[in-house]
Amino acid sequence: MGFQAPGPLSPWQWLLLLVALKGSKATSDLNKPTDSTAQQEPGAGFAASGPALGEITVFALDYDYVQVPYEVTLWILLASLAKIGESPHLGCARLPHHMCPDSLSRSVECILAGHILYVSHKHSPTACSASTYHIYLSVRIVSVANFFLPCQRPGARNLCIVSWWSGPPSLLRNSGIGIAFFFKEQIPRLAFRGLEGLYSCMQGACFHAVSAKFSLFHLHDATRNNCTHEAYIILLTNVTPINSMNIVLYNILIAFTKMHKFESIEPVDILAGCARFIIVGVGGVFFGIVFGFVSAFITRFTQNISAIEPLIVFMFSYLSYLSAETLYLSGILAITACAVTMKKYVEENVSQTSYTTIKYFMKMLSSVSETLIFIFMGVSTVGKNHEWNWAFVGFTLAFCLVWRAISVFALFYVSNRFRTFPFSIKDQCIIFYSGVRGAGSFSLAFLLPLSLFPRKKMFVTATLVVIYFTVFIQGITIGPLVRYLDVKKTNKKESINEELHIRLMDHLKAGIEDVCGQWSHYQVRDKFKKFDHKYLRKILIRKNLPRSSIVSLYKKLEMKQVLEMAETGALSATAFSRPHQAQRTQGTKRLSPEDVASMRDLLTHNMYQVRQRTPSYNKYNLKPRTVEKQAKEILIRRQNTLRESMRKGHSLPWGKPAGAKNIRYLSFPYSHPQPARRDGEAAAREDADSSDSELSFIMFNAHSPTRSLQERQQITTRKSLNRGGKPSGSGYQTSPSQEEHVGRSKRALRPKPLFHTVDEERESGEESGEEASAPGARQSAEHRRERRRSCSPLLRRK
C-alpha cells in the first residue's frame, strides 16, 4: 500500500529527482580525479585541481572542496521543494491529503533519495557517519523540544499528569518487550543465536522510542485538532519525556551490556542502574531549570540589543543539552525543562520581532534536521546493511503493538480512578494507535555500538520495518479510525468570555475549597503563582510589568482584529469606538506646556485661598503640630510626584486639578483630628508604596458607616479619586460592599456650597474612581480626561 509512491509525486518532483540524479552522477565522476589530485596537494584546496602545477587557469573546478556541504544543502533543498510539491496550491492531481500524510511521502522520498545516493556512490555518503549523525540528532532534539511544548497554562496544570505518563509507561513497555523476548528465547524452537536477555531489553528501548513529530502530526492531521485537550497533553508527554526516558534506559542498558561482556551482573548493579535512572532524569530536569532561569535573567537586560535575544535562547537550550550530556544526564529532559521555564519569562522580555524569529527559526531547524535524519534512514534502507530475519522482525512488530496497547490501557485504567472525569475508551484507542515510530527509534538503533552488538544489522532492519509499518499503515488508517470513533471536537476558539469565566470559576472553586479546608491541585498552582509573582517575576522580568492572562489574551485578540481590519480596510467595530473617541478627544485637548504651567500656577494659588476661607481652621488654635507638619509633608510630596509625572511630558492638564483639589482635602485638617491622623498613615504608606498611596484609603472605608455625611463625602471622594491598583486581600473582600456603598453615597450626595469643588472632583473622581489607577500618572490623567467625557453619560445612565 505504501508503494504507490510514483502516483502522488508530481511531475515537478520527477524533474527534481532527475536533476539530482544527474548531479550525483556527475559528482561520482568527479570524485575519482579529484581524489587523486587531493592526495597530491592536500592543502591546496583553492588551487586548480585539473591542470598541472604552475599554470594559472581562468576556470577551474574543484568539487572536493565543497562536497560535503554541497550535498547536504542539495538534499535539504530537495526535501523542502518536495514539501512545496505536496502543498495544495500547486493543483496537481494526486491522492487526497488525508490519505497520504506528510510522513508517508517523506519516507518515500527518503527511500528514493537513498537509492539514488547508493547507486551513485556505491557506499554511504561521507556526510552520514555516526558522529555527524549525532550532531543532527541533537539539533533536532533542541528544535523539537522547543517547538512542541504545550502552552504554559495547561502544562503547569498537568504537571502531575506529565510525570505520571512519562516514567511508568516507558518502563513498562521496555521491560515488557524485553521480558517477552526473553521468554521467546526460552522456547528453543524460536531462539536465535547470540541473542541474550539483555539484547532483548535493548530492543525494548529502541523500538519504543515513539516519534515526536509523526504521532502528533497524525493526530493533528487525522483529527484536525479535534482531540480532547487532555488527551492531547498526554500525547505530547508521550513524546518528549518518554523519548528521554528511552534514551536514558538505552544508555543504561548499553552500560550493562558492556559489563556483561566482561563481568557478571550482580543485583547491586541493577539497583545502581535504577538509581541511575532516577538521577539521570532528575538531574537533567534540574540542569534545564537552572539554565532556563539564567537565560531568562539575561534576557531581562537585552532591551536595546534585541538582535542577540534569539541567540541567547538557542544557545542556552543547546548548552543545557550539552552540559547535561557531559555528566551523562538526560539531555532531552534538560532541554525540555529549560524551554518550559524559560518560555514564560522570555516571552515577556523579548521584543515581538525576536519572539517571531525564535518561533520560526525553531520550525526551520526542526524541519531541516528531520529531513537529514530521514535521508539517513533512506540511505540505510537501501544499503547492504541489512540482515533480514522474518521471525525476528515479525515478533518485534507484534510485541511492539501488544505492549503499547497493554501499557496504554493499563495506565489509563489506573489513572481513571483518580480523575473526576475519566478518559473514554475512544481517547485511549486514539492514543494507542497514534504511537508512531520515527526518527527517534531509528537514531537509537543506528547508534548502537557494533562492538557490543554483533547482530546490530538485524536490529536496524527490524527497527526500520517497525518504523515503516507504523508510519504507513497506522498513518494511513488513523484518519478513518478517528472518524469512525467520532472523537469529540473541542473547538479551541479563544474568546475573552471563556477566559474570564474560566478564571472566575477557578477562583470560585479555590475559594470553596479554602472553606472546605480541602487541599487540591488548585491550591498548589495558586501557591506556585504567588511565589512566582512575588520573587521570580521581580528578578527575571524587565520593568516588572505584571500582566494577567486575561489582559494578554485581550491584547492578542485586539491585535488580531486590528490586523484584520487593516487588511480589509473596514471600519472598526463598536469595541474600538470608545477608545477611538477617547483618542480623538485627547488629541483635541492636548495643550501646550505653557498652558499647563499657567494652569498649575493658578491652581496652586487657589489651593491656599480655600484654606483661608475655612472658618474653623486657625493655626494658632491647633494643638498637634506634628499633624500639621505631616499634612504639609503630604502636600509637598504629592505635589512633587505630580510635578514629576507632568514633567515626563505626557500629562494633560486635567490630571492636576483633581490632584490639586485632592491635596486641598488632604492637607485640610478638619475639626476632627482623625482625618489628619489618617493622612499621617497615608503618608507612611505612601513611602512604602508610591503608586499605591491611595491604597490606604480603602482601609479607611471600612469605617465609613460610622461617619457623618460630610466625612463620608470627603472620604468617598478621596477614595474614589485615589483608589489604588492593587487591592489587597481585605480590599477584595470589602470591595463589593464598598462599591455598593460608594454608589449609594454618591447618589445621596448633594453639592454643598462649601464643597463646591466636590462636584467637579466627584466627576473627576468618578473618572478615575472605582478604577485601578495605572502606574504612570500619564495614563491616569488621560483616563480622568477620558472618563470625564465618557463618564457623564455613564453617570446619567446610572
Add this chain to the structure above:
Amino acid sequence: MRGKATTALPPPSQGALRSRVCDFARVLAHFRPVDDDTGTRDPKEPEPPNSRMNKLRFAFQLYDLDRDGKISRHEMLQVLRLMVGVQVTEEQLESITDRTVQEADEDGDGAVSFMEFSKSLEKMDIEQKMSIRILK
C-alpha cells in the same frame, strides 16, 4: 477574589450557625460532580443542584449583583476589576468589558442575560470546571 466566594453566601442571620451551615451545604451542593445516570431521572422533578444549568446559574449570580437577571456592563466591569488584580489601566479594563459584553450579547441590549451567558459557555466543560472531586 476568594472573597467573592464568600459573598456568594447569604449574609449571616442573627448568628444562627446551623442556618449558615445549611446555606453553605446548599452552595456546596452546586459543586458536586454531575452524575452519569441523568437519563433515568424523572423529568418532572426539579433539576438537582449540581446540574449544568444550576451550576451556570450559580456562576451567573456572582456576576449579577443587583439580581435583575442580566449582567450589565458595569457589573461585568466590577467583576473583571476584582479578578484582574494587577495594575491594569482603566482604559484596558473598559475595553475588555466592552468586548466581553459584545461577544456574549446577541439581542443587542448591552447586557448579558442568563441564556446568553450559558450560550457563551456552551463549549466549556462546566461540569468539570465546577466540580470538586471530594464531593462525589
